[in-house]
Amino acid sequence: MIVRDKISKKMIVTDLDGTLLRNDKSISEYTFKIIKKLCDEGHKFVIATARPFRATKKLLENVKIDAGIYHNGALIFINGEKTEDYQIDNANQIIEKILLEYPNASIAIESEDVLYSNFDAKRLWSGVNYIHTKTNFSELIGKKSDKIIIEVSSLEDMKKYEEFLPVDLYIQLSENKIGMIMKKDATKSNGVDSIAKKFDVELKNIIAFGDDYNDIDMLKFCGIGVCVKNAVEDVKNVADYICDSNENDGVAKWIEKFIL
Secondary structure, eight states: OOOSSSSSOOEEEEOOIIIOOOOTTOOOOOHHHHHHOOHHHHOOEEEEEOOOOOHHHHHHHTTOSSEEEEEGGGGEEEEEEEEEEBBBSOOOHHHHHHHHTTTTTTEEEETTTTEESSGGGTTTSTTTOEEEOOOOGGGGGOOOOSSEEEEEEHHHHHHHTGGSSOEEEEEEETTTTTTEEEETTTTTTHHHHHHHHHHHHOOGGEEEEEEEEGGGGHHHHSSEEEEETOOOOOHHHHEEEEOOGGTTHHHHHHHHHHHH
């Protein structure tokens, strides 16, 4: 049972796709009003997403955000300014090894807020802007990368790429269609921890919302972990609460009931 505490200010952290956003990537007027009321009452509103900064800014252009965790934790922004990053050096060298073994692998890289891809990226992300890269991703030599993305068909299919990763990187499944390769420090929970310290918010006053595998560490780390009704089963197993689905304003309904 949650006890309302009007004195302690809360930090709400939410995933976007499948959680805060509806399936058409929109936010309802009701959810928008609840977020505004939340911020007006002095609580902090934070997003934690695998999306890049540019895409999130476009989707939430009218929503007030106190801080953002992007690329699953590779980049952290507070009040619109980048405060931390956990980026990959020499991503093209890792890709060369993968392509040597799996020459038909569909791979993309996020670097300097630009998506580079060796396949038609719009097949996975409708309407996305990207640069069709050279076979060996030579454009990225000397640049740092936020994450490497590989198209996969399942969790088992994704695991075959683990052997190509240096010890400071990990790969994680997202949306059951891509494996995201990132620095081990690039996690949503590390991002939450960093932002909470900057805002001086205690762990017990942080509520996190999610739906997918890359939200599990965040839901377990925060004071309260809430998953939407449409979450994958592994996320439901670690959540403290299950709210309504992303299509039915589950995040906003929970906030209104227990926080406002």
